[in-house]
Amino acid sequence: MSKGHKHSHSGDGHDHKAAPTVDEITDYEVLEIAVRELAIEHGLFTAEDHRKFTEWAESIGPAAGSRLVAKAWTDPAFKARLLKNGTEACKEVGVDWAEPTGFGTPSDYTNFIVLEDTPTLHHVIVCTLCSCYPRPLLGMSPEWYRSTNYRRRLVRWPREVLAEFGLVLPPEVEIRIEDSNQKCRFMVMPVRPEGTEKWTEEQLAAIVTRDCMIGVALPRPGRTADVHPLHKARRPVQATTQHGKAAE
Amino acid sequence: MSAGSDANLRPIAFLEAIRREGKEWDAIAPRYGVTNPDPPWKTSLKAMCECLAASGALPTLTRRHAEDDLAQSVYNEVSSAPERELLALVHTMLVAGLVTEADIAGRMRTVRSRLESA
Numbered sequence: 001m002s003k004g005h006k007h008s009h010s011g012d013g014h015d016h017k018a019a020p021t022v023d024e025i026t027d028y029e030v031l032e033i034a035v036r037e038l039a040i041e042h043g044l045f046t047a048e049d050h051r052k053f054t055e056w057a058e059s060i061g062p063a064a065g066s067r068l069v070a071k072a073w074t075d076p077a078f079k080a081r082l083l084k085n086g087t088e089a090c091k092e093v094g095v096d097w098a099e100p101t102g103f104g105t106p107s108d109y110t111n112f113i114v115l116e117d118t119p120t121l122h123h124v125i126v127c128t129l130c131s132c133y134p135r136p137l138l139g140m141s142p143e144w145y146r147s148t149n150y151r152r153r154l155v156r157w158p159r160e161v162l163a164e165f166g167l168v169l170p171p172e173v174e175i176r177i178e179d180s181n182q183k184c185r186f187m188v189m190p191v192r193p194e195g196t197e198k199w200t201e202e203q204l205a206a207i208v209t210r211d212c213m214i215g216v217a218l219p220r221p222g223r224t225a226d227v228h229p230l231h232k233a234r235r236p237v238q239a240t241t242q243h244g245k246a247a248e
Numbered sequence: 249m250s251a252g253s254d255a256n257l258r259p260i261a262f263l264e265a266i267r268r269e270g271k272e273w274d275a276i277a278p279r280y281g282v283t284n285p286d287p288p289w290k291t292s293l294k295a296m297c298e299c300l301a302a303s304g305a306l307p308t309l310t311r312r313h314a315e316d317d318l319a320q321s322v323y324n325e326v327s328s329a330p331e332r333e334l335l336a337l338v339h340t341m342l343v344a345g346l347v348t349e350a351d352i353a354g355r356m357r358t359v360r361s362r363l364e365s366a
Contacts, residue, residue, distance in 0.1 A: 045299035
């Protein structure tokens with residue numbers, strides 16, 4: 001597709017520019033396809049297995065990370081093991097960083113560290129260089145995590161950036177940013193919120209959403225990954241007339 | 249592949265040619281106004297690594313050791329991680345005898361022709 005190509009939605013009366021794409025085929029792209037096809041032909045793996053792994057890699061979510069935090073909240077011995085050696089402790093929730101589930105960790109040495117929040121210390125993770133992320137636990141990173149806006153500004157103005165996510169922390173809470181890299185991945189273990197004292201691991205895991213483990217949100221009873229209206233607009237748009245004008 | 253041996257870390261001509269072109273994603277994407285930090289083939293590359301490990305053809309740790317060695321030597325100047333991983337993977341597969349240079353060269357011509365066909 002050429003750069004700046006205009007794309008028309010016939011019938012809906014609007015034109016817009018298509019998103020830009022790289023309009024050349026590099027040898028890297030060709031090499032990846034060529035080697036994969038040869039590997040399949042040589043019987044090293046099958047096309048279906050490759051599709052399955054691709055599908056899996058792009059669809060794993062943050063459930064394992066949520067289980068990890070919920071287990072640590074309810075099991076002090078596990079929490080101690082997790083903080084001492086995150087990579088090993090992950091095996092207890094079924095995540096082995098050295099096995100195929102170790103997607104996205106090209107190093108031979110994968111160091112995974114859980115950052116424990118306290119009432120006066122809050123962690124946030126970022127990858128200022130590219131998009132390193134604890135994928136075996138949290139799945140694919142969100143678009144905004146990979147944006148220059150987040151990567152560049154979080155380390156400079158953490159309070160302001162967190163406020164843009166709706167997380168306003170009091171001045172007495174220290175904010176610490178951890179910069180992920182190819183060798184070392186981080187995840188945030190937030191403080192267990194009040195009002196969850198008798199909850200089961202399953203209940204707790206439901207409120208430990210992806211953003212809580214990145215550090216741009218805090219877990220709260222009643223807040224899960226399910227989307228539902230939380231706030232009613234103070235000044236909603238008035239009922240419109242047939243001509244689209246706001247009613248007086 | 250035994251990590252770190254001189255033979256394994258010897259540059260391979262056709263991979264060097266690709267490297268020297270400098271067509272890494274982080275270099276070309278901005279020219280087209282593309283902001284996605286990853287090339288579209290990255291997930292496929294990762295899945296290929298996982299498949300090779302899962303089938304027993306190339307264990308994960310063997311690949312990672314080789315990649316670490318190669319990334320610090322032959323492909324040290326490749327700025328973009330996915331391209332560095334791809335070059336290291338192919339390099340490792342060639343040294344291990346899983347594929348040959350002639351096979352890859354021939355297949356690359358076929359693939360490029362297919363991708364450029366009208």
